[in-house]
Amino acid sequence: MNDSLAHSILLVSLIKVLVLLFLVLTAVAYLVWFERKVAARIQGRWGPYRVGPHGLLQPLADGAKFLLKEDTTPAGADRFLYFTAPVITLTLAISAIAMIPFGPASVRILGVETPLVIANINVGLLAIFAMTSIGVYGVALAGWSSNSKYSLLGGLRSSAQMISYELSLTLSVVGILLLAGTFNLSELILRQDGFTWGYLPKWNLLSPTFPQVLGLFSYFVAAIAETNRAPFDLAEAESEIVAGYHTEYSSFKFAMFFMGEYASMITVACLASILFLGGWLSPFPHTPGMDWTLYIPAGVLAISGLALIINGVRYSTVFGRIELTVLGLVLLALSFLCSKPGIIDYVQGPFWFLTKVLLVLFVYVWVRWTLPRFRYDQLMRFGWKVLFPVALLNVVLTSLAVVMRR
Amino acid sequence: MPISYYLALSAVLFGLGVIGFVFKRNIITIFMSIELMLNAVNLAFIAFARALGQLQGQVFVFFVIVVAAAEAAVGLAIVIVIARNRQSLNVERINLLKL
Amino acid sequence: MTPQLEIFLILAAIAVAGAVSVILQREPIHSAISLITVMIALAGLFLLLESEFIAAVQIIVYAGAIMVLFVFVIMLLNAGAEERTNMSRMARYVGVPLAIFLLIELAYQVGAATSSMTAQPAADGATRGLSMLLFQDFVFPFELTSILILIAILGALVLAQRSEGAPAQRAQQ
Numbered sequence: 038m039n040d041s042l043a044h045s046i047l048l049v050s051l052i053k054v055l056v057l058l059f060l061v062l063t064a065v066a067y068l069v070w071f072e073r074k075v076a077a078r079i080q081g082r083w084g085p086y087r088v089g090p091h092g093l094l095q096p097l098a099d100g101a102k103f104l105l106k107e108d109t110t111p112a113g114a115d116r117f118l119y120f121t122a123p124v125i126t127l128t129l130a131i132s133a134i135a136m137i138p139f140g141p142a143s144v145r146i147l148g149v150e151t152p153l154v155i156a157n158i159n160v161g162l163l164a165i166f167a168m169t170s171i172g173v174y175g176v177a178l179a180g181w182s183s184n185s186k187y188s189l190l191g192g193l194r195s196s197a198q199m200i201s202y203e204l205s206l207t208l209s210v211v212g213i214l215l216l217a218g219t220f221n222l223s224e225l226i227l228r229q230d231g232f233t234w235g236y237l238p239k240w241n242l243l244s245p246t247f248p249q250v251l252g253l254f255s256y257f258v259a260a261i262a263e264t265n266r267a268p269f270d271l272a273e274a275e276s277e278i279v280a281g282y283h284t285e286y287s288s289f290k291f292a293m294f295f296m297g298e299y300a301s302m303i304t305v306a307c308l309a310s311i312l313f314l315g316g317w318l319s320p321f322p323h324t325p326g327m328d329w330t331l332y333i334p335a336g337v338l339a340i341s342g343l344a345l346i347i348n349g350v351r352y353s354t355v356f357g358r359i360e361l362t363v364l365g366l367v368l369l370a371l372s373f374l375c376s377k378p379g380i381i382d383y384v385q386g387p388f389w390f391l392t393k394v395l396l397v398l399f400v401y402v403w404v405r406w407t408l409p410r411f412r413y414d415q416l417m418r419f420g421w422k423v424l425f426p427v428a429l430l431n432v433v434l435t436s437l438a439v440v441m442r443r
Numbered sequence: 444m445p446i447s448y449y450l451a452l453s454a455v456l457f458g459l460g461v462i463g464f465v466f467k468r469n470i471i472t473i474f475m476s477i478e479l480m481l482n483a484v485n486l487a488f489i490a491f492a493r494a495l496g497q498l499q500g501q502v503f504v505f506f507v508i509v510v511a512a513a514e515a516a517v518g519l520a521i522v523i524v525i526a527r528n529r530q531s532l533n534v535e536r537i538n539l540l541k542l
Numbered sequence: 543m544t545p546q547l548e549i550f551l552i553l554a555a556i557a558v559a560g561a562v563s564v565i566l567q568r569e570p571i572h573s574a575i576s577l578i579t580v581m582i583a584l585a586g587l588f589l590l591l592e593s594e595f596i597a598a599v600q601i602i603v604y605a606g607a608i609m610v611l612f613v614f615v616i617m618l619l620n621a622g623a624e625e626r627t628n629m630s631r632m633a634r635y636v637g638v639p640l641a642i643f644l645l646i647e648l649a650y651q652v653g654a655a656t657s658s659m660t661a662q663p664a665a666d667g668a669t670r671g672l673s674m675l676l677f678q679d680f681v682f683p684f685e686l687t688s689i690l691i692l693i694a695i696l697g698a699l700v701l702a703q704r705s706e707g708a709p710a711q712r713a714q715q
Contacts, residue, residue: 447653447654447657449550450653450656451650452557452587454648454652456557456558456561458645458648459558459562459564462565463564466565467565467624468624471570471612471615471619471621472570472624475570475573475577475612476565478577478608479577479580482580482581482604485600486587486588489587489596492591492593493593494656498668498675501596501672502675502680504596505672505676506687508603508604509603509687509690509691511604511608512603512608512691512694513694515608515611516694516697516698517698519615519698520697520699521701522615523619523702524701524702526619532619533625
């Protein structure tokens with residue numbers, strides 16, 4: 038291929054990477070806001086409310102706090118490992134999102150047709166699991182290099198938990214692979230296209246061969262344990278072993294661990310929606326009678342824009358009134374844009390994908406603030422004696438169903 | 444892209460593994476040099492599999508990885524027992540049968 | 543300089559640097575990290591040789607599970623820095639250059655002996671072909687390795703247990 042084409046492809050990939058990086062970092066910041074709001078509502082209080090209207094500028098304040106804190110290094114710490122551990126965690130957590138397809142269509146940037154995914158590799162699923170595997174080192178090395186008993190114990194416990202549940206995580210996905218026969222994420226979504234009996238989507242959760250309910254259950258539980266979230270967060274919870282492996286970290290390095298945890302939450306939620314919930318496929322059939330469903334994204338944006346405006350004009354602070362109204366108007370403009378015939382096809386895929394991811398993240402946060410914490414031995418016993426057999430059972434039943442169908 | 448480059452790299456890595464195995468004193472580092480040798484051999488297998496157009500080389504690499512896993516598990520358990528009994532990880536101190 | 547050659551040289555340099563670092567580092571944990579770097583560079587080389595599945599297995603199993611075992615044992619035993627004794631004059635001025643020369647000679651001879659081999663195009667998808675081979679021609683070794691892993695699990699469990707009776711006996715005496 039001639040040089041200019043190769044160069045423009047490289048440039049287009051670079052643009053996609055920068056856009057995705059920006060989106061992911063913003064999403065991580067606002068995921069923290071989302072979690073604090075939902076947690077507060079579950080606990081019967083408001084949540085962040087003062088910093089900007091409805092606490093929307095809280096992530097900015099948190100970021101400023103993390104950047105301006107004093108950056109300490111414990112005495113006797115292994116400097117190289119102390120510095121590299123949070124870098125490993127954050128880099129791998131964000132890189133895993135490079136494999137995720139956001140929509141079916143191709144967009145045209147700088148004259149090059151490129152799909153809505155950065156790296157559409159043939160073993161995309163395995164690559165994401167590979168990144169999760171290496172992420173264990175971030176935790177283990179952080180615990181070791183801090184030269185502190187709490188950190189070491191917390192780090193060892195955390196990494197032992199992560200590798201135990203990683204096994205159930207990979208096994209619960211084998212059912213999907215048996216049904217689809219490919220590791221490629223875009224292909225996996227395309228195999229879930231179609232509707233049984235004309236109206237039930239053929240997502241893997243409701244698959245006509247064998248509904249992957251056990252698979253989704255074990256995948257979700259294993260994912261919660263893998264990302265060290267409650268109820269499996271014994272190794273890093275506030276009231277437990279001080280703060281586990283990130284006790285001795287402050288300022289930006291702690292922020293990197295924090296962001297890494299939320300970024301891996303987003304990765305796991307994206308993967309759950311691709312594997313089990315049909316990715317960017319719409320839940321409505323594509324028959325001509327259901328053409329109105331193409332306007333759902335525009336409708337949702339319009340409703341949220343109107344809600345923001347109505348809330349905004351009666352908000353208490355002046356700044357809040359201006360900002361909320363402006364945001365509402367922007368959303369209304371976007372919804373008008375999304376109903377235009379040229380753009381409406383491009384919007385469908387990402388809209389449904391983001392809705393499903395948001396649903397999975399909401400369940401994630403809901404589980405955290407509802408269930409009590411597991412003790413460490415209960416946690417390990419659950420992982421090896423309950424979850425692993427359940428995932429194995431899913432594989433056996435799915436393979437039986439696939440063989441009988443043939 | 445000639446395959447001989449990959450084989451030369453595999454030979455160099457294997458040689459470095461042997462050097463580590465012979466000269467290091469910490470028993471865990473000796474073990475890691477063994478793993479380095481196994482990795483070099485894996486590279487050679489895959490390079491040959493590509494050169495001859497067959498896939499048996501990849502099957503064998505699969506088995507080498509599995510056997511390396513089993514060997515690492517049992518070997519490290521032995522290392523733990525030795526360290527517990529001799530209180531040292533230096534191979535020059537565990538060369539007598541008497542404790 | 544085709545892009546393939548460039549990528550090969552970068553990954554080969556990382557692998558050799560990592561391997562040298564495994565040997566030269568004082569702390570075992572740094573040697574372990576260097577070995578993990580070598581394995582990831584090798585996974586990249588496997589990708590260059592068009593075996594994506596083995597590359598993924600290398601990272602997930604070898605670098606992501608076996609090396610984690612090594613790191614755990616190092617942390618558990620609190621393996622510290624090695625004692626460094628000075629090499630004899632013979633070893634330092636004759637031995638090390640000879641070792642380096644041996645490595646270069648080995649690489650050159652292996653490279654020259656196989657310089658006539660060129661890469662053949664791979665058969666149908668490598669993953670599909672590999673799994674066909676594994677489950678049809680090589681199914682017996684495959685099942686044997688699963689029994690081997692079971693034996694290894696039992697062996698590690700039994701070996702690393704603390705014997706229950708020993709402290710009580712010592713207390714009695």
